[in-house]
Amino acid sequence: MTTLNHSTRTVIALVQNRAGVLSRICGLFRRQGFNIASLTVGKSELDGLSRMTFVVEGQEEVVRLVAAKLDRLIEVVEVQDVTDQDHVYREMVLVKIGASKDKRGEVLQLTNLFSVKTVDVGSNQITIETTGDTKEIDSLLEILKPYGILEVIRTGRVAILKSENQKEK
Numbered sequence: 029m030t031t032l033n034h035s036t037r038t039v040i041a042l043v044q045n046r047a048g049v050l051s052r053i054c055g056l057f058r059r060q061g062f063n064i065a066s067l068t069v070g071k072s073e074l075d076g077l078s079r080m081t082f083v084v085e086g087q088e089e090v091v092r093l094v095a096a097k098l099d100r101l102i103e104v105v106e107v108q109d110v111t112d113q114d115h116v117y118r119e120m121v122l123v124k125i126g127a128s129k130d131k132r133g134e135v136l137q138l139t140n141l142f143s144v145k146t147v148d149v150g151s152n153q154i155t156i157e158t159t160g161d162t163k164e165i166d167s168l169l170e171i172l173k174p175y176g177i178l179e180v181i182r183t184g185r186v187a188i189l190k191s192e193n194q195k196e197k
Contacts, residue, residue: 036065037091038117038187039082041098042072042106049103053080056101060094062086066119066184077105081117081186110187117187120159122147123169126176127154135175142168153178 043049050069057064065083072079084091092109099107127135132154136146139156142164148155158168162185169180 035085035088035091035111037084037086037088037095037109037111038115038185039084039091039095039098040108040110040187041080041082041104042074043078043080044103044105045071045076045078046103049078050080052101052103053098056097057082057084057094060086060090062091062094068184068186070186081184083185108189110189114190115187116190117161117185118159119162119165119185120157120183121165121168122155122157122179122181123172123177124148124153124155124179125172126152126178128152131175135172138171139168141171144168 041053043053054064054067063085065085067080067082069078069080071077084094086094095107095109098104125135129151132149135154139146139158142158142160144156144158146154147157158165160168165182169177
């Protein structure tokens, strides 16, 4: 009996910054039956090009095939599946917490453990931001639950290969 090797893969694509490119790429993943767990897109260091980071869930071999198909799209300059390579990734989160004046100090002490920045303070709410890996952000949210999370805005993953000199350590 064959077991399917399902995994989460991180794929980075350098693409032309044109209307419709995102739709074509997402359509390719959709047609293959993949769930895109997260997707981030932003301008790159190269004029006219954007960098996309996908976190895709599916059978490992098929994810690799889809990444290869992506590379053949006209608007795609380069594709890398960095999952098995030495890379760094981060996510960003904004969290609005119910925090009356008497609980505010307690909430701020807890958030200091996570290198959190306070970005807005209201009479009964605090909004904080931080970056980290998925586990760090999940841990922060778990700690804040008892205080009353009012809203969470979370980005997808952005990833980059580690520098060559870091790999040699």
